[in-house]
Structure formats: structure tokens, C-alpha cells
Amino acid sequence: MKRYKLIIPFLVISFLAISCEDFVEVETPDHQLPVAVVFENQETANSAMLGIYYQLFRSVAFSNGHSSSVTALAGLSAGILVPVDATNTVFTEFMQHEVLPQNPNNLKLWSSTYQTVYMVNSFLEGLEASDSLPEELANQLRGEALFVRGFTYFYLKQLYGNVPLILTSDYRLNASATSNTPEEIQTQILADLQIAENLLSDAYPQQERTVVNSYAVKALLARISLFDKNWELALEYSNQVIAKTALYSLEENVNDVFLANSKEAIWQISPLGGGNSTTNTHEWTIFSSAFPQLRLKPGFESNFETGDLRKEHWIEQHSENATYRPFKYKAGNTGNVVTEYSMVFRLAEQYLIRAEAQAQLGNMPAAIAAIDHIRERAGIPLIAQSQPQISKEDFLTLLLEERERELFSEWGHRWFDLGRTNKLDNIFNSSPFWSETDSLYPIPEEERIKNPNLTQNPGY
Numbered sequence: 001m002k003r004y005k006l007i008i009p010f011l012v013i014s015f016l017a018i019s020c021e022d023f024v025e026v027e028t029p030d031h032q033l034p035v036a037v038v039f040e041n042q043e044t045a046n047s048a049m050l051g052i053y054y055q056l057f058r059s060v061a062f063s064n065g066h067s068s069s070v071t072a073l074a075g076l077s078a079g080i081l082v083p084v085d086a087t088n089t090v091f092t093e094f095m096q097h098e099v100l101p102q103n104p105n106n107l108k109l110w111s112s113t114y115q116t117v118y119m120v121n122s123f124l125e126g127l128e129a130s131d132s133l134p135e136e137l138a139n140q141l142r143g144e145a146l147f148v149r150g151f152t153y154f155y156l157k158q159l160y161g162n163v164p165l166i167l168t169s170d171y172r173l174n175a176s177a178t179s180n181t182p183e184e185i186q187t188q189i190l191a192d193l194q195i196a197e198n199l200l201s202d203a204y205p206q207q208e209r210t211v212v213n214s215y216a217v218k219a220l221l222a223r224i225s226l227f228d229k230n231w232e233l234a235l236e237y238s239n240q241v242i243a244k245t246a247l248y249s250l251e252e253n254v255n256d257v258f259l260a261n262s263k264e265a266i267w268q269i270s271p272l273g274g275g276n277s278t279t280n281t282h283e284w285t286i287f288s289s290a291f292p293q294l295r296l297k298p299g300f301e302s303n304f305e306t307g308d309l310r311k312e313h314w315i316e317q318h319s320e321n322a323t324y325r326p327f328k329y330k331a332g333n334t335g336n337v338v339t340e341y342s343m344v345f346r347l348a349e350q351y352l353i354r355a356e357a358q359a360q361l362g363n364m365p366a367a368i369a370a371i372d373h374i375r376e377r378a379g380i381p382l383i384a385q386s387q388p389q390i391s392k393e394d395f396l397t398l399l400l401e402e403r404e405r406e407l408f409s410e411w412g413h414r415w416f417d418l419g420r421t422n423k424l425d426n427i428f429n430s431s432p433f434w435s436e437t438d439s440l441y442p443i444p445e446e447e448r449i450k451n452p453n454l455t456q457n458p459g460y
Contacts, residue, residue, distance in 0.1 A: 039130035042137055048126070049141050052119050052148060053210060057273030057282070057342065061105075061112035062155060064269075065282035065342050067091075067293055068108035070155055072286060073441075074412025079427070081294045081326075081409065091294070097428065097438040101445035101460055110444050113156050114166065120149040122169040143199030147212050150192035151220060157185045158227075158416055161440045161457060178453045189224070193217050202247065209265045210341060215241050215248070216267040219345040222353050227420050235357035238350040241266065248347045250377050254313045257348075258328050260341040264348060268341035277335065281342045284329040287409065288316065295325040296409075304405055309379040314408075326409035343410065348374055352403050359395050371399060374406055435459055 039045050061068035075081040076094035083091035093099045099106055123145050127138060156163045164177035165188055200214040222237035241248065249263045257264050271278045286293045296315065301324045304311035316327035331340045355370035368390070372382040383390060383398070390398070400417060407413035418424045419439050428434040437459025448454045 039126045040132045042133060045127070045130070045133055045137065045141060048123060049144055050211075052116075052123060052145070053269070054273030055119060056116070056148075057269050057271060058275075059112070060116050061108040062152075063112070063116070063344075064273075065286070067286055068105040068112070069282070070109070070159070070412045071283065071409060072294060073105060073109060074159070074415040075294070075409055078412065078415035078418065079297055080300065080404075080414050082297045084292055084295055088293075096433045097431065097435075098433045099438075099441055101442040101448070101456070103442075103444075106441055107444040107446055109441070110160070110447065113152050116152045117149060117166050118169055118174075120145045120152070121167060124149075125169055139199045140201070143196040143214075143217075144212055146192040147196040147200070147217055147220075150189045150196065153185055153189050153192075154220065154224065157182050157189070158412075158419070159441050160443060162455060163443075164454070175451060176453055177451065179455045186224075186228075190221075193221055193224075197221070202244065204247075207261060208270075209261050209268050210270045212267050215244055216345055219266045219350060222350060226353050226356060227416075229360075231357040231360040234353055235361065238353040238357065241350045242347065242354065250347055250351070250373060252377065254309050254377065255330075257346065258340050258343055260339060262346075264346045265341070265343060266345035266347065266350075268343055270341050271338055278333060279336060279338045280331050280333040281329045281340055283326070283342060283409070284332060284340070287326045288329065289332065292325060295323050298323070300324065300408070303401070305380045307379055308405070309377075310405055328409065348377075348406055349413075352399065352406065356396070356399055359392055359399065362392070364390070364392065364395065367395060367399075371395075371402055374402060378405075 037044070038048050056063040058064070062070050065071050072081065073094050076083070076091055077097065079095075082095060086092070090103060090105050093103055094105075124142065127133075127142055127145070130138070133141075153163075153165075161182055162179040163185060164174075165180040165185055166174050166177060167188070168174070196212075197214055197217040200212065200217060202214050204213055205211050218237045218241050222234050222241065225231075225234035225237060248266065251257045251262055251264045256262055260268065260270070271281055287295070295318075301311060301315055301317075304315075314326065314328045315324050317324050329340050329342075331338075351370050351373045355367045358364075358367035358370060368383045368388070372384055375382055383395075387394075400421065400423075403417055404414050418427055424439050425434075425436055428438075437457065440457045442460035443454050443456050448456060
């Protein structure tokens with residue numbers, strides 16, 4: 001099936017896009033194309049879905065890797081990142097676990113997730129009403145849209161707990177939405193992903209890994225199963241992804257991992273969503289540009305073993321002040337061809353999921369073999385050789401450390417790992433600001449003023 005590679009014409013996607021800072025007062029844009037027109041042919045329907053992908057980089061804060069993204073804010077909360085400007089109270093609130101309901105970056109984080117939900121709901125409604133598209137294409141597009149909605153709600157649930165479950169683009173209903181429980185959100189996430197898994201193929205249109213396939217769904221289901229402590233299912237899904245060797249393999253060179261369409265990439269977000277002139281990821285902008293906003297917490301670099309290639313190639317020392325910053329993304333905006341895409345899902349995480357699931361199921365040799373794939377690529381001693389009789393408890397401790405070294409400054413992995421393993425209190429209880437309710441962010445005050453039905457999280 002043909003997928004068009006182009007910068008999406010504004011009018012084609014305008015019916016999906018939201019420019020306001022909240023989801024509860026979304027009205028139909030005056031300049032939108034009628035839904036029937038968008039879905040009357042394959043080209044415009046394809047373009048509308050690509051428009052959603054592009055918005056994930058262009059205007060959707062939670063996913064775009066910039067200052068209000070999950071990567072930035074959850075990285076601060078996890079003690080991985082610190083602000084370059086120590087007087088930046090917007091960032092330090094996250095770092096000190098004192099996020100106020102009025103925090104503007106928290107508002108952008110929240111509202112951008114619902115911006116995405118609104119775009120997807122609008123798309124699904126238009127797709128449902130159309131009888132002009134071939135069934136195969138309609139199923140493919142529906143699967144992609146449902147995945148994006150499930151993916152978005154996964155982060156909403158992890159970050160905020162009780163959140164509204166919005167399944168319509170009707171702003172009048174959304175304006176008074178009440179909060180749903182995490183269990184209700186989880187049910188919908190799994191429903192969306194199970195349908196998406198059945199509808200999507202394993203192919204990447206035109207070889208670009210910026211459009212999801214069935215293995216992106218499996219990768220997210222493996223992660224969700226891990227969070228749910230469903231070890232058998234986590235193992236099943238991660239095994240399926242790892243076994244797809246025709247598509248995926250660990251890059252031998254750590255410098256190749258974050259390149260566009262790397263062999264390790266399961267799903268990436270393209271900087272092309274920022275327009276023709278944008279050639280770099282936002283992660284490069286906030287970490288490695290001439291005016292970075294975030295750097296690594298002092299001492300983080302000491303977490304790596306001697307000779308670890310990840311320290312050598314994924315961390316850069318600032319020449320002037322001896323501080324360290326993430327350097328997974330190395331390409332600045334040079335006006336040349338795009339060489340790096342923002343990584344969302346990659347194969348290394350699936351090996352780490354397999355390792356944890358195998359350990360929890362008592363299969364220690366298989367667990368060691370899985371983690372050693374990651375350690376071998378990093379150039380450090382294999383557990384099979386250095387600690388072949390390691391206990392389950394010690395292995396799980398080592399695994400959590402390995403996940404931190406492998407996945408730092410990517411999508412808040414460390415913050416969520418500490419939460420799902422109940423280690424937040426142990427890690428942060430020495431902080432004068434920490435309380436156990438800080439594991440969730442506050443519902444933005446601006447949203448609660450507009451919609452009094454939204455309940456606030458405990459502690460705020």
C-alpha cells in the first residue's frame with residue numbers, strides 16, 4: 001500500500017489539529033476541510049494520518065522531546081537530568097518533586113496528550129463515516145490511530161493516575177468530563193492495542209519506521225505487561241519482537257542506534273514534522289545545542305563501568321564547565337538531509353523486558369543471556385562470565401541499573417521504573433520535599449477551573 005512522503009498540506013490536517021492549551025473547550029476550526037472531503041480518497045486519508053504523526057513532533061509537547069516532553073520532565077523527576085539554569089523554577093519543581101498545579105510545563109504536558117487524543121478521535125470518526133476507502137487501507141489507518149491513542153493514554157495513566165477517558169471529539173461532552181480510574185483507562189488501552197495488533201501488518205511503508213506496524217504494538221504491549229507484572233505475557237510479546245530478525249537487530253555500533261531507520265528502531269518520530277527547514281531532533285536542541293536547557297545530574301557519569309561504550313559515546317562532557325550532558329542525538333540543524341529520528345521504541349528495551357520476565361519466572365540462564373546482549377554491545381563484562389551464579393534478587397537490582405544506563409534520557413524510563421518497582425520512596429526519602437504522593441503529577445489548575453469535574457491528585 002502506498003504511503004505518501006510529504007510535508008502535509010495545512011488544510012488536510014487542520015481538522016485534526018488543536019492550537020489551544022486545553023482539551024475541554026475544543027471547537028471545530030473555521031478553516032477545516034470537511035471530514036467527508038478528507039476521507040474521500042486514499043491520498044488525503046493517508047495525509048491526515050501522517051499529519052497526526054507529524055504533530056507528535058511539531059506541536060504535541062509530551063512526545064516531541066522538548067522542554068515539556070515526557071523525556072524532559074520525567075527525566076528531571078527521576079534524578080537523571082537537572083536544569084542548566086538553576087533559577088528555572090519551572091524545571092526545578094519537577095527536580096525537587098514540588099510540582100505546583102500552576103506549573104506551565106505540566107499544563108503543556110497534560111494538554112498535549114489530550115490534543116493527541118482529540119486528533120485521533122476526530123480521525124477515527126471521519127474514517128468510520130467514510131465509505132470511499134478500500135477496506136485494507138481503512139483497517140491499516142484505524143489500527144495506526146488506535147495505537148496512537150493507546151500509547152497516549154499509557155503515558156497519561158502513568159503520569160497522572162485518574163484521568164478522563166475521552167473517546168469522542170465532541171467538545172461539549174469533553175468540557176464536563178469526569179476522571180476515570182487507572183483500571184478503566186487500562187481496559188481501554190488494551191482494547192485499542194488489541195484491535196490495532198490485529199489490523200496492522202509488519203510492514204513499514206516505504207521503509208520509514210515513523211509509521212507504526214504490528215511490532216510497535218507488540219513492543220508497547222510487552223512494556224505494559226511488564227508494568228502489570230504479567231511476566232508470561234511480557235515474555236511472549238518481547239520474544240515476538242526479538243524473533244523478527246528480518247526487521248530488527250541490535251546495532252553493533254552504539255553511534256548508529258539513534259540514526260533514522262536504524263535496525264534497532266521499532267518506532268521513531270521524524271523531525272520533518274517541524275517543517276522543511278527542521279533537520280534535528282528536539283532532544284539535540286535541549287541537550288546538545290549551543291543553548292541547552294538540561295544536562296545530566298552531577299555524578300551520573302560515574303554509574304557506568306570502566307570501558308562502557310555508552311558512557312564514551314552517549315555522554316558528552318562540556319569543555320568549559322566540566323558538566324555532562326546526554327549525547328545520544330548528535331546531529332544539529334544544518335539544513336542538510338535528516339540523519340536522526342527521535343526514538344520511541346527500540347529493540348534494546350525488548351531484551352531488557354525479556355531479561356526481567358525470565359528472572360521473575362525463575363529462568364536465570366535465559367535472563368542472563370538476555371541482558372548480556374545489551375552488555376556485550378556496550379563493551380562490558382558479560383554476567384554469564386563474571387557472575388554466572390547471581391541470585392534472582394541481585395540480578396533484578398543489576399537489571400534496574402542496566403536499564404538506567406541503557407535508557408537514560410529516553411521517555412522517562414527511569415521515573416517509571418522506580419515507580420513500578422516501588423522504589424521511589426527508597427530513592428528520594430532523603431529529599432526534604434519528597435512525599436509518596438509525588439509519584440503522580442498534579443492535574444493542572446487551569447484545567448480544573450475550566451472543568452470542576454476533574455478531581456485533583458492527593459497531595460496537591
